[in-house]
Amino acid sequence: MPEKAFMKGNEALAEAAIRAGCRYFFGYPITPQSEIPHYMAKHLPRYGGVYLQSESEVAAINMVHGASGAGARVLTSSSGPGISLKSEGISFLAGAELPAVIANIMRGGPGLGNTQPSQADYHQATRGGGHGDYKTIVLAPYSVQEVVDLTYKAFHLADNYRTPVIILGDGFLGQMMEPVELPQMIEPEDLPSKPWATVGKGRRTRNIVTSLCLPPEENDALNRKLQKKYNLISEKETLVETYLLEDADYIIAAFGITARIALAAVDLARKEGIKAGLVRPITLWPFPEKELAKSAENAKGILTVELNMGQMVDDVRLAVSGKAPVKFYGVTGGLFPTPKDILTEIKKLEVAVNG
Amino acid sequence: MVREFSRPKSLLPENYLYCPGCTHGIIQRLVAEALDELNLTPKTVGVAAVGCSVTNFHLFDVDMQQAPHGRAPAVATGVKRVLPDSTVFIYQGDGDLAAIGTAEIVHAAARGEKITVIFVNNAIFGMTGGQMAPTTILGQKTTTSPYGRNKDVEGYPLRVSEMLATIPGAVYVSRTSVHNPKHVNRTKKAIKKAFQVQENGEGFAIVEVLSSCPTNWGLSPLDALKWVEEKMIPYYPLGEFRTPSEVTN
Numbered sequence: 206m207p208e209k210a211f212m213k214g215n216e217a218l219a220e221a222a223i224r225a226g227c228r229y230f231f232g233y234p235i236t237p238q239s240e241i242p243h244y245m246a247k248h249l250p251r252y253g254g255v256y257l258q259s260e261s262e263v264a265a266i267n268m269v270h271g272a273s274g275a276g277a278r279v280l281t282s283s284s285g286p287g288i289s290l291k292s293e294g295i296s297f298l299a300g301a302e303l304p305a306v307i308a309n310i311m312r313g314g315p316g317l318g319n320t321q322p323s324q325a326d327y328h329q330a331t332r333g334g335g336h337g338d339y340k341t342i343v344l345a346p347y348s349v350q351e352v353v354d355l356t357y358k359a360f361h362l363a364d365n366y367r368t369p370v371i372i373l374g375d376g377f378l379g380q381m382m383e384p385v386e387l388p389q390m391i392e393p394e395d396l397p398s399k400p401w402a403t404v405g406k407g408r409r410t411r412n413i414v415t416s417l418c419l420p421p422e423e424n425d426a427l428n429r430k431l432q433k434k435y436n437l438i439s440e441k442e443t444l445v446e447t448y449l450l451e452d453a454d455y456i457i458a459a460f461g462i463t464a465r466i467a468l469a470a471v472d473l474a475r476k477e478g479i480k481a482g483l484v485r486p487i488t489l490w491p492f493p494e495k496e497l498a499k500s501a502e503n504a505k506g507i508l509t510v511e512l513n514m515g516q517m518v519d520d521v522r523l524a525v526s527g528k529a530p531v532k533f534y535g536v537t538g539g540l541f542p543t544p545k546d547i548l549t550e551i552k553k554l555e556v557a558v559n560g
Numbered sequence: 561m562v563r564e565f566s567r568p569k570s571l572l573p574e575n576y577l578y579c580p581g582c583t584h585g586i587i588q589r590l591v592a593e594a595l596d597e598l599n600l601t602p603k604t605v606g607v608a609a610v611g612c613s614v615t616n617f618h619l620f621d622v623d624m625q626q627a628p629h630g631r632a633p634a635v636a637t638g639v640k641r642v643l644p645d646s647t648v649f650i651y652q653g654d655g656d657l658a659a660i661g662t663a664e665i666v667h668a669a670a671r672g673e674k675i676t677v678i679f680v681n682n683a684i685f686g687m688t689g690g691q692m693a694p695t696t697i698l699g700q701k702t703t704t705s706p707y708g709r710n711k712d713v714e715g716y717p718l719r720v721s722e723m724l725a726t727i728p729g730a731v732y733v734s735r736t737s738v739h740n741p742k743h744v745n746r747t748k749k750a751i752k753k754a755f756q757v758q759e760n761g762e763g764f765a766i767v768e769v770l771s772s773c774p775t776n777w778g779l780s781p782l783d784a785l786k787w788v789e790e791k792m793i794p795y796y797p798l799g800e801f802r803t804p805s806e807v808t809n
């Protein structure tokens with residue numbers, strides 16, 4: 206029988222990581238993600254793991270580099286400003302092809318912003334965030350159960366593709382409590398070995414973990430290899446959920462917590478006779494372009510709703526490519542649209558489309 | 561014919577990118593000799609930093625990671641926490657360790673991370689074109705202190721070993737030089753000690769080695785060695801600042 210629990214999103218993320226065989230956590234405190242380190246500090250020692258509070262997020266991500274390079278499943282978590290500090294390190298992880306899971310429980314920005322729920326780091330996450338041509342897989346859960354499932358999956362994806370994976374949550378998801386089913390515990394010893402890891406060469410030839418490619422041809426080769434990997438990930442790992450799309454005239458595109466509100470808005474609209482539907486990208490990178498393009502074919506209009514000033518809407522526009530008008534509605538840093546607010550926006554879109 | 565002097569096993573016959581007369585090469589060789597003599601090569605993980613020594617992950621015949629500029633102590637921490645029985649060393653320049661990476665080295669020492677740090681102090685940013693480092697001495701001309709380092713403008717040079725020696729977790733802290741054979745031998749002993757401290761599980765160990773940069777100092781290799789002796793050592797006195805009683809020669 207699967208184990209059930211009633212947990213906060215942040216704690217569920219931490220528990221799912223442990224169950225995925227993660228025994229190392231390096232991080233620096235920041236609201237609204239602190240329950241993740243609290244949970245790890247309490248529980249990791251029981252599993253013979255290490256929780257270490259670093260001197261900064263810069264140090265934390267580089268500890269992740271070391272631990273991942275040594276073959277371990279490793280987690281770090283932060284929010285806004287901390288993720289900005291980690292960006293150089295994430296670029297190094299991508300370049301050195303190191304697996305790692307990085308949770309960003311988003312807060313309001315820019316700058317110090319506020320500690321309220323937000324989705325303002327969409328661009329930062331989906332464009333890599335740091336320097337150079339790289340991508341990270343970005344997973345956007347919308348319930349505590351999905352926090353668990355996607356965190357568990359994130360470690361698998363990271364190892365499988367040797368790439369950093371971002372879990373993009375928000376303060377609301379991190380703080381809310383829901384019942385969850387927990388997955389089976391994976392013991393680190395049972396995970397496939399990593400023959401590339403730096404663990405001491407013993408009798409084999411040495412392993413090197415680096416992103417340095419001084420000769421231009423080598424750098425070009427690395428970039429081509431990475432692009433090939435990203436193409437494969439796009440092909441195989443894109444995740445999206447849709448709701449009442451078949452006959453939808455008006456489509457809401459929303460991710461994470463906003464998609465939950467949007468779901469209620471779709472129902473409200475249907476009650477009023479407006480054929481609304483929802484597209485919810487679960488992977489923000491790779492972005493479900495095909496699904497959006499397809500759904501746009503018969504739609505009269507698309508409304509993108511986000512807790513920011515309009516970021517995912519860029520990807521929606523690219524995917525839809527002019528097949529339908531795309532409008533944006535958003536609020537920031539702790540404000541939430543109600544389902545009614547969204548319905549009002551749909552009606553505005555309806556008026557705009559029908560003239 | 562008996563070959564008296566050969567390449568240490570832990571060093572590979574790769575291309576060395578150091579300038580002629582640069583003492584980075586000597587220091588790197590001493591690290592390899594220490595690894596050989598202590599039989600540590602199979603279980604060692606090295607972490608290369610960013611600076612003129614950046615390609616040394618190609619040169620040591622051990623498993624290596626290459627860290628971002630200044631972050632080698634954090635990367636090494638990650639390795640050592642996952643592999644407590646391994647031997648972990650880092651090799652950092654003074655820009656890497658004493659400028660951008662000050663926080664990482666201080667906190668690795670504060671945590672008493674069981675790693676061995678080779679800190680190459682050449683009083684300048686070598687790789688990027690001879691800019692002022694935190695360790696540049698007063699009056700020293702660099703490309704970014706063209707009139708000579710002035711305490712009223714650029715402040716005072718940082719004495720890293722003295723600073724780290726105040727931290728309980730830093731159990732072995734030593735400053736040496738490689739400007740002549742006697743001091744090369746002393747440096748070798750210090751580096752070996754710094755590895756033994758790690759093997760004994762005693763804590764953080766660092767050897768600061770004064771090194772020459774003939775290219776960016778604008779001196780001949782020989783004059784550069786003289787400059788180490790006459791200009792650097794008076795400000796950066798040699799010696800052991802902390803040593804655990806258990807560590808023997």
Ligand SMILES: Cc1ncc(C[n+]2csc(CCOP(=O)(O)OP(=O)(O)O)c2C)c(N)n1
Nearest residue numbers: 610611612629653654655656684685686687
């Ligand atoms: C984040 C970042 N900033 C700046 C640089 C450029 N950079 C490369 S090496 C270096 C200084 C190296 O000086 P030092 O550590 O003294 O080593 P040396 O070259 O003298 O051996 C700098 C500033 C970089 N690689 N990364």
Ligand code: SF4
Nearest residue numbers: 578579582612686773
């Ligand atoms: S620039 Fe200076 S430190 Fe760098 S290799 Fe040349 S002499 Fe050595």
